[in-house]
Amino acid sequence: MREVARRAKVSVATVSRALRSPEQVSPATVERVRRAAEELGYVYNATASDILRGRSTVVGLVVPTSSSTLFGETIHGVQDVTAEHGFSVIQGASRYDDDREERLIASLLERRVHALILTGVTLRNEARIRRLAKDHCARIVVVWEKPKADVGISYVGFDNRSAAERMTNHLIGLGHRRIGMIVGPYSRSARVKHRLEGYRDALDKAGLPFDPDLVVERRPDLLEGREAMNSLMSQEEPPTAVFAASDLLAIGALKAARLRGLSVPGDVSIAGFDDMNFSAYQDPPITTMRVDAYRIGQLAAQIAVEPIGAPVRNYCLDCDLVIRGSTGRYALSGATDERLQTREENSK
Amino acid sequence: MREVARRAKVSVATVSRALRSPEQVSPATVERVRRAAEELGYVYNATASDILRGRSTVVGLVVPTSSSTLFGETIHGVQDVTAEHGFSVIQGASRYDDDREERLIASLLERRVHALILTGVTLRNEARIRRLAKDHCARIVVVWEKPKADVGISYVGFDNRSAAERMTNHLIGLGHRRIGMIVGPYSRSARVKHRLEGYRDALDKAGLPFDPDLVVERRPDLLEGREAMNSLMSQEEPPTAVFAASDLLAIGALKAARLRGLSVPGDVSIAGFDDMNFSAYQDPPITTMRVDAYRIGQLAAQIAVEPIGAPVRNYCLDCDLVIRGSTGRYALSGATDERLQTREENSK
């Protein structure tokens, strides 16, 4: 900038003004400065500006994994809105690891992010986050989850408990009485814990017994879904329907069913959660709970870019039950056997 | 920091030293400073440090989309390696849009990133990037692509052309003579263009005619894959095998085949590219070309964190042909008809 000033024969202050608020400077000077900057290949230093003005135009975003089409939509939502406001996004993936998440948050704070968008709150980090919010040094937004109402933190989420209850009710309504559940790490993530609670509530209200053997906790990925399904279906009295708390697990479960020669939904129904883009493309397409991941990102970013003192905001979004081919009535067996055989021929 | 200094009754310089290089300070003072910092809830400001030292510990990463399990792996690779070196990652998604990409790169440069990791080079931005590399203001790494050798830019990629040629040869080897191709935006992305070239080369070498009607250009997503397949199979003389230049397109194509009552690979073979985690979970599992996306990210990050003056480095990785159930010999029809019918019953 100094060089630009010298070349344009003005002071650095004028250069700054010409570039950032041209209306304060005479057109001729603006033009001269612009040309000088151009010729020297000068690029503005946003960091220096931030530091001087004691603010920051970066937001930090922590997701469980970057390798998910779902959180990817949230990321896009965040990027689109922040970009409009001239913010950049530093992103990190916790990979479902507490230590990594902690290090990530620490490094984001050292970068002096204006806001922190966190996907969920782990039990371990909850206290810490609350302290951060207190210190008012950064805005905090929790997404994909609706924390207990009294926390005083902004969030953009939906009611995981009631959504899971609705899905379970769908299966109960189809006549299923033994319903298995495959869940992510509920001991770590409130989001997942609430889904499990919704499942239990639905069973309770329908007067069905809760059988802990029917609940399997796994890391949310395809292979784990497959293994979980195998372990469920190997039981003495296997479930007739399985509710996977994420579509990733559901797709894995579907694969396991296929390899075992089970027809879906003829022999066993499978339901997912999230409505990932892939879910409609499975065979059969997967019944799931649609969540507007992009919208979550947009709203979170809107909250994030507000000034530090702005009020806490909460959005609780709706989600939609999307009924597709992977769930069906219990016990219309009979024709199943024959279908089963050809099925095995078809699949690898 | 000033406050910490006051509380510990030392100068700011000592605070800095005590925190960053404790060996230069007496243990007692270090302890006093540490405690003071703790009590005041002081957090280090990495940005200020960067600006003073005239360097930067942030790298910029531009991917086509954040919503892809594949680029997600690359992102993880980058994050893991950069984190080890104390760098943060500002990430953006171009969404296959030139303007957005340009704005993104501009904003990253204003943040004074130490390095820029770019997924591919668009024709439009190639000149610009070359200029950036010349200016030596940031390290540039191109990933997922092997640019023309003479460019003088670091890259971590693989030979898209020869990989596509191998896949096409696989199909030819199975007896296919009419092979369709569904490609991403090859007019924009060299990566995609090379895949198309590989396909053509394979046809040429096998003495098969190139029929432009058999090549469909689409945005790489599921729905477009489905539509592309429909348009290919509606032709008067449809292909007996389809090579989709990404697994996303292949999965979409598979869905289209299913809905049309076509058996895969009985009636038509489908091959993909990338080996996304979902591909093995389709029915039938998809034959594809495996790319080590995580490794690409790791290597790119290693190059990125090197000092500005460090040499240009190039890595050309291998990829593996993974043969699964979606490709098969041409013309073993006959049994197909009957299979077809049950298939229609099964799928929704």
Added chain:
DNA sequence: CTGTTAGCGCTTTCAT
């Protein structure tokens, strides 16, 4: 309209 000056939070000589 433009220049001068002070200073953001930190690190690094250079003294002591």
Added chain:
DNA sequence: ATGAAAGCGCTAACAG
């Protein structure tokens, strides 16, 4: 081992 002072690239307040 510690402190004083200069300065990174930029902007805001104040003068002119």
